[in-house]
Every structure is written in C-alpha cells, then in structure tokens.
Amino acid sequence: LFGNLKRNLLAAPFKKAFDALADGKVSSLKPMVVPFRPKERIILNPTNDRIQVYFYIEFEDETDRAIAKVFLQEFSESQRKIPRAPAVTFTYDCPGDLSKVKD
Numbered sequence: 001l002f003g004n005l006k007r008n009l010l011a012a013p014f015k016k017a018f019d020a021l022a023d024g025k026v027s028s029l030k031p032m033v034v035p036f037r038p039k040e041r042i043i044l045n046p047t048n049d050r051i052q053v054y055f056y057i058e059f060e061d062e063t064d065r066a067i068a069k070v071f072l073q074e075f076s077e078s079q080r081k082i083p084r085a086p087a088v089t090f091t092y093d094c095p096g097d098l099s100k101v102k103d
Contacts, residue, residue, distance in 0.1 A: 017051045
C-alpha cells in the first residue's frame with residue numbers, strides 16, 4: 001500500500017492533464033508544478049493539442065552535468081533520425097512561456 005504512495009502522488013497531475021486532453025477540456029487547466037526533490041521539479045504545461053512536460057533537474061557535480069548534457073543532446077538529435085519521435089530540448093534557460101509559473 002505505502003510502496004505505491006509516491007508513485008501515485010507523482011502520477012496524479014499527469015492523469016489529470018491527460019484525462020483533460022482526452023476529454024477536450026485542456027483549456028481549463030493551468031500549468032501544474034510537481035516538486036519531486038529539493039531544487040527539482042516537473043512542470044506540466046497544457047496546450048490545445050498536447051501536454052508539454054518540463055523537467056528541471058539540478059546536477060551539483062560538474063561531471064554529472066557534462067554527462068547529462070551529452071545524453072539530452074542525443075535525445076534532441078534523435079528527432080532528425082526517428083520519425084514521430086517526441087520533442088526533446090535541452091537548455092539551461094527557462095522557456096519563455098513558463099517564466100511566470102510559480103513553484
């Protein structure tokens with residue numbers, strides 16, 4: 001019972017957003033912030049035809065940052081080779097449409 005508690009708590013905003021998208025009611029949703037670690041969060045940003053998911057991850061170690069950068073840039077490059085691959089963008093800056101989202 002308690003083993004699934006964290007999973008269920010983190011999944012609830014995703015379910016709400018995806019259900020609203022499936023029901024055509026996504027316009028009633030505002031961006032949702034899911035804090036999952038200190039200094040790290042997930043933001044769900046509903047748009048007319050999709051749910052954009054942003055992961056804010058902090059790597060304290062310089063080596064970890066370098067590995068993460070290469071790994072995430074490879075995801076971005078895969079879009080060129082794999083048709084219909086999900087969009088992945090790696091950046092150090094907050095996307096403009098999320099600058100007003102509060103924690």
